[in-house]
Amino acid sequence: MITTRFAPSPTGYLHIGGLRTSLFSWLWARKNEGQFLLRIEDTDLARNSEEAVAAILKAFDWVGMSYDGEALFQSKRFDVYAKYIEQLLQEGKAYKCYMTKDELTALREEQMAKGERTRYDGRYRDFTGTPPEGVEPVIRIKAPQEGMISFNDGVKGEINIAATEVDDFVIARAGGVPTYNFVVAIDDAQMGLTDVIRGDDHLYNTPKQLVVYEALGFKVPNFYHVAMINNEQGKKLSKRDGATDVMEYKTLGYLPEALLNFLVRLGWSHGDQEIFSVEEMIELFDPKDINKSSSNYNLDKLLWLNAHYIKNMEHDKLAELLVEYGVDIRNHEKKDLILSATKERGKTMVELADQINLILNAPTEYNAKNFKKAFKEDTPEILNTFMNLLKEAELNEVADYHKVMEAVVEQKEIGFGKIGMPLRVSLLGSMTGSGLDEIMAILGVDETIKRVEKAIEFTNA
């Protein structure tokens, strides 16, 4: 049985990096028919908000990742933590430290000046004297003072950190509120986690948490530290690099399947395969294939994937999703035609909606440059001929519209462009876009003629 988790602190939206590590955790649990648990790390009094919790859940919902059971809130477990603190104190595995913040700062500056790694010096570790007046103590845990703290990371391999690098860190603040590394170890153990997959910014927390596991006699899970996602320049991803909020991708017109496919290939691979459905990801994911090095975030590939998923999506579903982007063709009798005419031209849902609107809404103006290029002296006559033929034609399928155009070309002994370009500008107001036959088939004869006549009118004006 595999149990994994995602443990965000609710201080903002769900970040793209957080989504990737939780995706890995989720895939691994689902693959093994295990559990994927959610824990909200809200021990920090001031910075948390309920809105942030809601935002994170919303993002999970959008991408279709579900967690098992109830979310666990750390803020509701202070009594549990207090019990363990008391236990460690009793057993002499933790102790009260009366050092003031000023004294600590002074110590750090001194160590920094000497070029040492800053660490607590253990001055109250074996203190038995009378505590100084007016100092409310913190609780520190006794970390090993010599040897190595080692663990086998599922991604990075053997990690060895000298015990001297890990000091007797604080497990409870003055006032009794427990600290991160302490509660994480307790919760991970009590939630029965077998595999902890997280960002490698936590790598240095692991030895500290191992000290807690050791002191409390908990079973240690497997750790996997996944390297960070950087921007295209290889620097830390920040807001100015574009969207970092998962939900922003929805607004921008990305499909969740594309985003997940993109993220799963960032730092993970399965041979040469690029396209993964969620089912395939679940089947093929294995943390042993996670890369050691950090990867750079590159939007081009996401865009390509998004276009791929739009092209291959069922029309009913596409129509359903388009509603959120301001286009409702769910009950349009020519829904299929509209989508097959446009879906290869939109890399995002936003672009797709634009393409559809371009056809469905008659142009209100014509680009002067395009118009001049497309409309020559003989154009009105050509278009009139075309309209006459169109009125008489028997139009059963898309190709029939093409035949009418061909007839004009033949009759007038002109090139295709002589009719195609002005017709396109008349119908769309644009020089580019979907195939003319499809556009006309969508619009029907009446609307087509109406738009062409309007364009001809415009030439006379």
Next chain:
RNA sequence: GACCCUUUCAUCUAGUGGCCAAGGAUAUUGCGUUUUCAUCGCAAAAACAAAGGUUCAAAUCCUUUAGGGGUCGCCA
């Protein structure tokens, strides 16, 4: 500054001593298909961070150097 991690085309990556004068994908460029744009098809260009070892043989193992990232809180 100290400690830890990391380094294959512009980007994501395949690759665990011989199958690699390094493969795939995106992006780029060209050609073709298309009335246009896009899609699609074909092709081109593009990398083992550097230097030393070990070996018959190294992208793969070792050492050093350089670059990048992370951590050094009574934040999480």
